[in-house]
Amino acid sequence: MRKVAVSGVGYSEITRGGITPSPERLALIASKNAMRDAGVTGKDVDGIFEYSFGTDSPMCTYVQKGLGIDNLVVYQDIMGSGPSGLASAMAAYMAVASGMCETAVVYRCITQAAGNTGTIAAVPPPPAPGPNGMSEALIYGVQALIPSMGMRMQRRMHEYGASIEDWGHIAVNARKWSADNERAVLRKEVTMEDYLNSRMLAEPLHLLDCDLPVNGACAAVITTAERAADLPTEPVYIDSMAFGTGSRPDWSLGDDFLFGGTIRCGETLWERSSFTPDDVDLLELYDGFTHITISWVEALKMCGIGEFGDWVDGGRTINPGGRMPLNTHGGQLAEGRLHGLAHLTEAVLQLRGECGPRQVPGATVAAIGNAHGPQAGAMIVSTEPSGA
Amino acid sequence: MTADLEFNPPRPHPYYNDVSEGFWEAAQKRTLAIQQCADCATFIHYPSALCTNCQSENLGYSEVSGRGTVYSFAIVRHGFHPAFTPPYVIALIDLDDAPGVRMYTNIVDVEPEAVRIDMPVQVTFEDIGDGTLIPQFMPA
Numbered sequence: 001m002r003k004v005a006v007s008g009v010g011y012s013e014i015t016r017g018g019i020t021p022s023p024e025r026l027a028l029i030a031s032k033n034a035m036r037d038a039g040v041t042g043k044d045v046d047g048i049f050e051y052s053f054g055t056d057s058p059m060c061t062y063v064q065k066g067l068g069i070d071n072l073v074v075y076q077d078i079m080g081s082g083p084s085g086l087a088s089a090m091a092a093y094m095a096v097a098s099g100m101c102e103t104a105v106v107y108r109c110i111t112q113a114a115g116n117t118g119t120i121a122a123v124p125p126p127p128a129p130g131p132n133g134m135s136e137a138l139i140y141g142v143q144a145l146i147p148s149m150g151m152r153m154q155r156r157m158h159e160y161g162a163s164i165e166d167w168g169h170i171a172v173n174a175r176k177w178s179a180d181n182e183r184a185v186l187r188k189e190v191t192m193e194d195y196l197n198s199r200m201l202a203e204p205l206h207l208l209d210c211d212l213p214v215n216g217a218c219a220a221v222i223t224t225a226e227r228a229a230d231l232p233t234e235p236v237y238i239d240s241m242a243f244g245t246g247s248r249p250d251w252s253l254g255d256d257f258l259f260g261g262t263i264r265c266g267e268t269l270w271e272r273s274s275f276t277p278d279d280v281d282l283l284e285l286y287d288g289f290t291h292i293t294i295s296w297v298e299a300l301k302m303c304g305i306g307e308f309g310d311w312v313d314g315g316r317t318i319n320p321g322g323r324m325p326l327n328t329h330g331g332q333l334a335e336g337r338l339h340g341l342a343h344l345t346e347a348v349l350q351l352r353g354e355c356g357p358r359q360v361p362g363a364t365v366a367a368i369g370n371a372h373g374p375q376a377g378a379m380i381v382s383t384e385p386s387g388a
Numbered sequence: 389m390t391a392d393l394e395f396n397p398p399r400p401h402p403y404y405n406d407v408s409e410g411f412w413e414a415a416q417k418r419t420l421a422i423q424q425c426a427d428c429a430t431f432i433h434y435p436s437a438l439c440t441n442c443q444s445e446n447l448g449y450s451e452v453s454g455r456g457t458v459y460s461f462a463i464v465r466h467g468f469h470p471a472f473t474p475p476y477v478i479a480l481i482d483l484d485d486a487p488g489v490r491m492y493t494n495i496v497d498v499e500p501e502a503v504r505i506d507m508p509v510q511v512t513f514e515d516i517g518d519g520t521l522i523p524q525f526m527p528a
Contacts, residue, residue: 136434138400139522140494141464141472150462151480158460158505202478203463248440252480253433253490257460 083377
C-alpha cells in the first residue's frame with residue numbers, strides 16, 4: 001500500500017434560489033479549483049471518482065472532457081448507497097494506495113435547491129415500487145428519512161435519557177462556526193430557543209435538525225504522498241479509512257437502529273489508524289440530521305455511548321474555542337448540503353491553517369465521519385505522515 | 389382524472405414480488421404472517437430470499453399473534469406525501485412471538501400524544517382505499 005495525501009480542494013459557489021445552475025458547470029468549476037489548488041493539470045490526472053444520486057451530478061467522463069484529462073485508467077460513478085460524498089474520496093484512496101492510479105479528482109455536485117434530487121431520491125409514483133424495506137415504509141407515509149430520524153431521537157431519549165437540547169447543541173454550534181465562513185449560506189446565529197421553537201416535522205425532530213438543500217459542488221485532488229511532496233500545497237495525509245454497515249443493515253429495520261453502521265465503522269477505523277481518539281484535534285462529522293452527528297461523536301470514541309449530553313457541556317466542547325471543535329465550516333446545517341465531501345475539504349483547509357477567523361490553532365489531526373444507517377464511512381487525516 | 393390524481397393521489401400500495409408475496413397475501417386475509425426459516429426457525433422481516441441466519445432457501449410464512457410493543461415512534465406533523473394528512477404516528481413494532489422482527493406501522497385508533505415506547509399494541513388491518521389491506525397496529 002502506498003501512502004496517500006490530499007493535495008488540493010476546491011468549491012463552486014454555494015447558492016439557493018436564482019436561475020437553475022448547470023450541474024456540469026458546478027462540478028467542473030469545483031474540480032478545476034481543486035486542481036489549481038493542488039498545482040496539477042489534466043495531464044497529471046488519471047482517475048476520477050464521483051458520488052451521486054444519479055441525474056444530480058455529471059458523469060466522470062463528462063468532467064474528464066472539460067478538464068482536459070487525456071485518459072482515465074480508473075474511474076467510477078458511485079451511486080447513492082455509499083457513505084455520501086466521502087465515498088468518492090474513499091474510492092480514490094483505494095485506487096491511489098493500491099497503485100491503480102497516480103492522481104485522482106473526486107467531486108460531489110448537488111443541485112437540490114433547484115429541485116433536482118437525483119433519480120435515487122425521486123419519489124416513485126403509486127403504486128410504490130421499491131427494492132427493499134423502503135417501499136414498505138412508504139405505504140405508512142414515511143417518505144425520505146425524516147420520520148425515521150425522529151424515531152431514532154425518541155428511542156435515544158428512552159434508552160439513554162437524552163434531552164432534546166442534546167440535538168439542539170449541534171444546530172446552534174453550526175451557526176457559531178458558519179458566522180466566520182464566507183462560503184456558508186446560513187450565517188445568522190440561532191439560539192437554543194430558536195431551535196426549540198423551530199417547526200416540528202416528525203416530533204421530536206425539528207426543522208433545525210435538518211441540513212439545508214443548496215446548489216453547489218466541492219472537489220479534492222488525491223495523490224501519492226511521494227507526488228504530493230513535490231506539489232505547492234502542504235500535504236494532508238490520509239492516515240486511515242473504513243466503511244461500516246453493521247449486521248442485517250437497513251435504514252430502519254437493521255440490527256442497530258440508533259447507530260446504524262457507525263459503531264462498527266469507528267472500531268475498524270481505530271484498528272487501522274496510527275493515531276488514537278486522544279490525538280484528534282477537530283471533528284468534521286456528517287450533519288444531514290443532527291442525530292447522525294451525535295452518533296459519530298460516540299462511534300468515534302470521543303465519549304462513551306449515550307454520554308454525548310455530558311460531553312458536549314452545553315455546547316462549550318464543540319463551539320469555537322472549545323476543546324473539540326466540530327463542523328468548523330458550519331456543516332451542512334449552515335454551509336449547505338454538499339453531501340459529506342465538504343467535511344473532508346474543510347478538514348484539509350483547517351489542517352493547512354487556511355481558515356482565517358475560524359482557524360483551529362495548531363490542528364494536526366482531524367476525524368471525518370459520513371452518512372449513517374447501512375452506509376457509514378470514516379477517515380482520519382493529518383499533516384503528520386503517521387502517528388506515534 | 390388527471391386533476392384528481394394530482395390533488396387526491398391514492399395511498400402508496402404495497403409492492404409484491406416472489407419473495408414478499410406471502411406476507412402481503414396473508415394480510416389480504418387479515419392475517420399477520422412473518423417469513424420463517426423451515427430449517428432453523430429464524431423469523432425474518434422484511435422478507436429475504438435467504439435465511440439471514442443459515443442461508444437456507446427453505447422459507448415459508450408463519451402466522452403470528454399480531455401482539456407486540458412499540459420500539460419507537462414519531463408524530464409526523466409535516467405533510468411529506470399528499471395522500472397522508474398530518475398529524476399521524478409512524479412507529480416500529482417489536483413482535484411478541486417473532487423474536488428479532490421489527491415492523492413499520494402507523495399507530496391507529498389513538499391520540500398521537502398518547503403513544504409511548506413499550507406500549508402494548510395489537511395488529512389490525514386497514515383498507516387503503518380500493519380494498520387493499522395493510523397491517524396496522526392499535527393499542528392492545
